[in-house]
Amino acid sequence: MNLLDVRNLSIELLTNNKPILAVDKVSLTIKEGEVRGLVGESGSGKSLLAQAIMGVLDEKWHVDADRFHWRGNDLMRLSAEERKSIISNDxxxxxxxxxxxLDPTATIGEQLEEAVDQQQFEGFFWKKRQQRKLEAINLLHKVGIKNHIQCLxxxxxxxxxxxxxxxxxxxxLAKKPLLLIADEPTAAMESTNQGQIFRLLASLNQLKNMSILLISHDLENVTHWTNTITVMYSGQFVEAGTTDQIFKQPFHPYTRALIDSSPTANIHxxxxxxxMTLPGSIPVLQHLPIGCRLGPRCPRAQRECVxxxxxxxxxxxQVSCHFSLKGSY
Known part of the structure; x- marks a missing residue:
């Protein structure tokens, strides 16, 4: 069963002039117990897509989709506030x-206890306070923090x-979510700490059957921890499939370029x-190319790519390309 089923989601940035289409009709599905990677260069719209799903974008962003289903329920029929309320629970x-x-003026213990759902506790308020503290300690142990006294x-x-x-x-985890969205969870970390965080997420998926959307710009790193991968470029959908399909037999020139830039894939x-790298850089929102946004950098671009x-x-x-690499294999 699909937990999340989003079809043709678009995000516009409302400006004084005409709106800017930051994310252009991107589709995303996540099943129960699935770990899906969402990959692309910085500026591809990955974090924007995740924030739109969570409903935390402010008024300058307009979100629209042909379908936005959560656990089979059509959320597009609800108001933005009702949609956010349902999503934030799960x-x-x-x-x-x-x-x-994190709040710099509050201790970790205060912030963690505030995140714990108080409705799960019973008894008088002093008993609830003790239960909430024990739950905070339990959560720290779950994520591998043994010295909870110092941390709290x-x-x-x-x-x-x-x-x-x-x-x-x-x-x-205090919310006991069905889906965890991890946006670059190991950015700027040392490789040892990166491995610890990824192993922690993998254990949560295996032990709790928690679905995870793992957002990263590093395709090679994501392949070790995901079942499926979706690739984005400049706010457009590029390619999606199983991790083996994407890494071993990519159909899109951009995915091929990401793999070619990986040392592991070029040990020979x-x-x-x-x-190997693509020339140029990802376009800024104010100067987006028409048609396929990879066109100015793509080695296979032709007139039809407009x-x-x-x-x-x-x-x-799945692949979104006029001249995909499918026939090359």
Missing amino acids: VAMIFQEPMAC KSYPHQLTEALCQRVMIAMA IPTKSRL NSPKAKNHQGH
Whole structure:
């Protein structure tokens, strides 16, 4: 069963002039117990898409979709407030910079206890206070923080970034979510800490059957932890399929370029050789190309690419490209 089924979701930035289409008809589905990667360069619209799903974008953004189903319920028939209320009960999100998301004026214990749902406790208020503290300690243990006494009385600036990220995951788990959205959860971390966070997320998926949307710009890293992958570029859908399909047999030139820029996929090339890269950089919102937005950088671009390509399905492997690499394999 699909937990989340979003079809043709578009996000416009409302400006004084004409609106800017930041995300252009992107579709995304997540099943129960699935770990899906959402991959693309910085500026691809990954975080914007996640925030639109959570309903936390402000008034300058306009969100529209052909379908927005959560557990089979059509949320597009509800108001934005009702939609946000339903999603916030079942979906939790951890952001890129945990230090910036935690309150610097409150201890970790105060913030974690505030995140715990008080409706699960019974008895007088002093009993609930003790139960809430025990639940906060239990959550810290779940995310691998053993020294809970020191952590609970610390302020965010007194902890390392890796510990703050674990605290953010603990606060997300306090809601017992069905879906956890992890937006670049290991950004700027050392490789050791990255592995610990990814293993923690994998264990939550296996033990709690929690679905996870893992957002990253690093395709190679995501392949070790995901079942399926969706690739985005400049706010447009590029390709989606199983992790093996995407990494071993990509159909889109952009996905191929991401893989070619990975050292693991190029172990055969001589030492100190340059990795393959696409020329140019991702376009800014004020100067988006018409049609396929990869066109100015794409090695296979032709005249037809000034028209937006439609997604094609090849036995569950979807690609949005006029001149895909499917015939090259």
